[in-house]
Amino acid sequence: EPEVTQTPSHQVTQMGQEVILRCVPISNHLYFYWYRQILGQKVEFLVSFYNNEISEKSEIFDDQFSVERPDGSNFTLKIRSTKLEDSAMYFCASSATGRSAFFGQGTRLTVV
Amino acid sequence: AQSVTQLDSQVPVFEEAPVELRCNYSSSVSVYLFWYVQYPNQGLQLLLKYLSGSTLVESINGFEAEFNKSQTSFHLRKPSVHISDTAEYFCAVSAINNAGNMLTFGGGTRLMVKP
Numbered sequence: 001e002p003e004v005t006q007t008p009s010h011q012v013t014q015m016g017q018e019v020i021l022r023c024v025p026i027s028n029h030l031y032f033y034w035y036r037q038i039l040g041q042k043v044e045f046l047v048s049f050y051n052n053e054i055s056e057k058s059e060i061f062d063d064q065f066s067v068e069r070p071d072g073s074n075f076t077l078k079i080r081s082t083k084l085e086d087s088a089m090y091f092c093a094s095s096a097t098g099r100s101a102f103f104g105q106g107t108r109l110t111v112v
Numbered sequence: 113a114q115s116v117t118q119l120d121s122q123v124p125v126f127e128e129a130p131v132e133l134r135c136n137y138s139s140s141v142s143v144y145l146f147w148y149v150q151y152p153n154q155g156l157q158l159l160l161k162y163l164s165g166s167t168l169v170e171s172i173n174g175f176e177a178e179f180n181k182s183q184t185s186f187h188l189r190k191p192s193v194h195i196s197d198t199a200e201y202f203c204a205v206s207a208i209n210n211a212g213n214m215l216t217f218g219g220g221t222r223l224m225v226k227p
Binding site: 004006031033035041042043044045048056058091093095098099100101102103104105106 | 144146148154155156157158161163202204206213214215216217218219220
């Protein structure tokens with residue numbers, strides 16, 4: 001069964017460093033998303049991406065964040081200068097129609 | 113904007129007992145509704161969804177949820193739970209006709225099935 005894959009499963013980075021989280025969405029899906037879940041809190045929407053551009057983003061998704069679909073199969077989330085409060089589980093998701101989203105296993109980002 | 117409330121953060125239940133996980137939402141526009149399940153150390157898996165049509169939707173593993181528009185609820189039920197149903201369950205909504213169809217999640221309910 002097709003699935004969304006995310007790498008790495010766990011990333012530890014020093015505060016102020018840049019980090020790139022990688023995702024391979026389900027083939028033929030057209031809508032891509034990033035969400036995050038800080039420990040003990042709700043899953044929060046970060047950004048949606050369709051037709052090679054951001055279609056919607058939340059207040060969390062400030063200038064420190066960017067997304068890219070560099071080669072037609074990968075979908076990446078970059079955090080330019082990580083802060084302690086960026087520590088969270090980051091989920092990538094994709095959807096064929098923009099209705100039902102399928103999630104990856106997540107990348108646990110720990111900023112120290 | 114939408115909001116989702118899951119009234120119970122934890123629900124302990126004995127194996128083979130029935131269970132109901134409650135979900136209420138608030139939205140000024142029509143929504144799609146979803147339940148996701150997260151097993152320990154795994155990602156979010158789509159359990160079931162309501163997009164249109166029959167207000168009662170079912171999953172392949174015996175869960176069902178009913179969309180009640182007047183009560184703005186989408187409660188999840190199972191008549192007889194198994195140990196393997198132990199997981200965290202998330203209710204989510206997205207606004208119909210929203211360009212990105214972003215999901216708004218509830219806080220989650222941890223279902224703990226005891227032998």
